[in-house]
Amino acid sequence: MTVIMPVRTRCPADLVEAIRTATRQHADWQQTADLVARELRVHLPGPDVLTADERAGDPDDYRCHVLHTEPDGSFSVTAMVWRPGQVTPIHDHVTWCVFGVVQGAEYEQLYMLSADGAHLAEVGRSQNSLGEVSGFAPPGDIHRVRNSGQSVAISIHVYGADITRLGSSIRRVYDLPVIG
Numbered sequence: 125m126t127v128i129m130p131v132r133t134r135c136p137a138d139l140v141e142a143i144r145t146a147t148r149q150h151a152d153w154q155q156t157a158d159l160v161a162r163e164l165r166v167h168l169p170g171p172d173v174l175t176a177d178e179r180a181g182d183p184d185d186y187r188c189h190v191l192h193t194e195p196d197g198s199f200s201v202t203a204m205v206w207r208p209g210q211v212t213p214i215h216d217h218v219t220w221c222v223f224g225v226v227q228g229a230e231y232e233q234l235y236m237l238s239a240d241g242a243h244l245a246e247v248g249r250s251q252n253s254l255g256e257v258s259g260f261a262p263p264g265d266i267h268r269v270r271n272s273g274q275s276v277a278i279s280i281h282v283y284g285a286d287i288t289r290l291g292s293s294i295r296r297v298y299d300l301p302v303i304g
C-alpha cells in the first residue's frame with residue numbers, strides 16, 4: 125500500500141503549482157527569482173491566507189508564518205506580519221527570495237559590505253507598496269526591512285529552500301557600523 129504524505133500547505137493551490145513549474149526550470153538563482161516573481165504577481169493571494177489573530181501581528185516582534193513547504197525542499201512560502209515600527213536586523217539570505225506586499229507597505233534599505241568586512245554602506249532604499257512584487261538572489265542581498273507605516277503590513281515571501289529545515293531564511297546578521 126502506498127502511503128501518501130500530505131503536503132503541508134495552506135497556500136492557494138494555483139500559487140503553489142505556478143512556483144513549482146517555475147522552480148523546475150532549474151535556472152540559476154536570479155533567473156528563478158525573476159520567474160517566480162512573474163508568477164507571484166499573477167497569483168498574489170490576499171491577507172486572508174492568515175487567520176485574523178495572525179493578521180493582528182505580535183506586539184513583541186514581526187512574525188513569520190509558514191504557509192507551504194515543498195516536499196522536496198525546493199521552496200517554501202511564508203507570510204510576514206509587521207506592526208508599525210517593527211524592523212528586521214540587517215541581514216542577508218541563504219537563497220533567492222521573492223516577496224509581494226498584500227497589506228500596507230514595507231520600507232527597505234539596501235547595504236554593501238566594505239572590502240575589509242569592517243563596515244556597511246547604505247546603497248539604496250525602496251518603498252514596497254500594496255500589490256508590488258520584487259525578487260532578489262544572493263550575493264548583494266544585504267538589507268533591512270521595516271514597517272514605517274501606521275497600520276499592520278503583511279507580505280508573502282517565497283524562498284528557494286525549505287526554511288523550516290534550515291530554521292531561518294537569514295544567512296548572516298550584520299551588526300556593523302553603517303558609514304555614509
Ligand SMILES: [Fe+2]
Binds near residue numbers: 216217267269
Ligand atoms: Fe530579508
